[in-house]
Amino acid sequence: MTKAVRPHTFRRRDLVGGHVAIDLVNTVTARDAEPTDWLDGYPRLLEWAALTGHFAAADLTELLRLAESEPGSAEQALDRIRELREALHDLIAALIQPGGPVPAEAVDQVGDHWKRAVASARLTVSGNLPQLQAGIGASGLDYLHHELALQAFDLLRSLPLDRTRVCPGLRCGWMFIDSSRGGRRRWCSMATCGSSAKGRTHYRRKRAHDPGAGGP
Numbered sequence: 053m054t055k056a057v058r059p060h061t062f063r064r065r066d067l068v069g070g071h072v073a074i075d076l077v078n079t080v081t082a083r084d085a086e087p088t089d090w091l092d093g094y095p096r097l098l099e100w101a102a103l104t105g106h107f108a109a110a111d112l113t114e115l116l117r118l119a120e121s122e123p124g125s126a127e128q129a130l131d132r133i134r135e136l137r138e139a140l141h142d143l144i145a146a147l148i149q150p151g152g153p154v155p156a157e158a159v160d161q162v163g164d165h166w167k168r169a170v171a172s173a174r175l176t177v178s179g180n181l182p183q184l185q186a187g188i189g190a191s192g193l194d195y196l197h198h199e200l201a202l203q204a205f206d207l208l209r210s211l212p213l214d215r216t217r218v219c220p221g222l223r224c225g226w227m228f229i230d231s232s233r234g235g236r237r238r239w240c241s242m243a244t245c246g247s248s249a250k251g252r253t254h255y256r257r258k259r260a261h262d263p264g265a266g267g268p
Contacts, residue, residue: 054088054103055080055087055088055089055090056087056088056089057089057092058088058089058090058092059090059092059096060090060092060096060118061064061099062096062100062103063101063103063146063259064089065076065241065243065244066100066103067103068230068240068241069226069227069228069230070228070229070231071207072095072104072106072200072203072205073140073200073203073204073216073237074144074207074216074228074229075100075104075205075228076133076136076137076140076200076204077137077144077226077227077228078089078143078227078240079100079137079258080137080141080203081223081225081226082139082223082224082225083224083225083226083264084222084223084224084225085223085225087225089134090175091130091134092218093130093177094119094123094126094127094129094130094176094193095114095116095119097130097133097196098112098115098116098119101196102241106199107196107199111188111195112181114157114188115188115193115195115196116237118188118192119191119193121214122193124161125193126191126193128193129192129194129197132165132194133196133197133200135161135165136161136165136197136200136204138156139157139161139162139165140154140157140158140204141227142157142164143155143158144164144208144216144252145161145210145218145227146158147208147211147213147216148213148217148218148247161204162204162208162247165197165201165203166202166204166205168194168197168198168201169186169191169197169198169201169202170184170185170202172187172190172191172194172196173185173186173199173202173243174190175186184202185199185202186199186202186252193231194249201205211229212229214235215229215230215231215235215237216228216229216230217230217237218227219238219239219240219241219245220238220245221239221240221244221245222245224244224245226240228240245262
């Protein structure tokens with residue numbers, strides 16, 4: 053699917069996915085209308101990564117230095133992030149549709165990205181928990197790509213299918229994991245899509261009772 057690429061200043065309200073890999077998927081907005089890619093360059097990716105809180109500031113500073121010295125390689129690394137993002141979107145979208153077909157291409161792509169990440173990762177133990185961890189030393193400009201691929205694989209192994217949803221808001225299509233107590237969350241955010249939907253419902257009801265309301 054063709055996407056317009058536009059600059060965007062990321063804010064906390066853009067992180068609604070419930071997992072950093074889903075927040076990566078949501079760096080494309082309006083998937084249900086005219087998809088827009090907010091990652092307009094490697095520096096923008098670093099801005100998003102800093103906002104997530106999942107990456108050390110020192111690592112992001114080093115990545116920026118590398119990107120400035122190797123702009124061509126940085127652009128290629130961003131392309132790999134985008135490829136991972138789209139494969140994740142297609143795979144998760146299929147998994148949360150009961151009985152729907154799972155696209156083999158997306159499965160293969162996510163698997164390939166994970167294999168590349170594993171090849172550069174090292175095994176660490178935090179407390180009593182072994183885990184694979186990427187690092188700039190081995191991954192270079194692909195550090196975010198590799199770390200996100202590893203985290204995405206962990207997510208897919210335990211994805212709560214009955215609580216992973218796609219926002220039905222107009223010009224949205226964001227994904228999120230519903231962690232609410234009642235499990236009835238419908239919107240990516242009540243402050244944005246939820247509020248807009250309530251406003252449209254109120255307007256329609258007002259027009260139904262007073263056809264003259266709202267102008268000609």
